[in-house]
Amino acid sequence: xxxxxxxxxxxxxxxxxxxxxxxxxxxxxxxxxxxxxxxxxxxxxxxxxxxxxxxxxxxxxxxxxxxxxxxxxxxxxxxxxxxxxxxxxxxxxxxxx
Numbered sequence: 001x002x003x004x005x006x007x008x009x010x011x012x013x014x015x016x017x018x019x020x021x022x023x024x025x026x027x028x029x030x031x032x033x034x035x036x037x038x039x040x041x042x043x044x045x046x047x048x049x050x051x052x053x054x055x056x057x058x059x060x061x062x063x064x065x066x067x068x069x070x071x072x073x074x075x076x077x078x079x080x081x082x083x084x085x086x087x088x089x090x091x092x093x094x095x096x097x
Contacts, residue, residue: 002027006035012055021070025096034072034096036063040079042089063094072096 005024011017024034039057047053058066060077067075077094 001029002032004028004033004035006037008037009039011036011038012053012057015054017055017066018070021066021096025071031097034067036067036094036096037080037091038063038094039089040092044089057089058092058094060092063092067094067096070096 005028007020007024011020014020021034021036028034041057041059041062044056047056064075064077074097075094077092080091080093082090
């Protein structure tokens with residue numbers, strides 16, 4: 001059993017995100033956090049072909065719903081500040097407990 005799990009820029013590459021979130025929930029002790037850092041929802045469809053993305057990011061409501069469905073009792077979401085020179089989509093941090 002782990003105290004916490006961190007998924008950094010993983011979920012947008014995975015077809016079955018629920019399977020990953022459920023497994024993270026399974027390995028973390030009760031009440032422990034699973035932290036997800038990933039891309040906010042975007043419309044850059046070319047990323048699917050050029051970089052193998054399976055999802056074009058995640059919305060606030062969408063990732064929180066997935067965390068709750070995966071068995072977490074709470075889910076939070078916050079967009080991270082964007083760097084002015086950043087060219088890619090923005091990032092968020094979500095936490096399921």
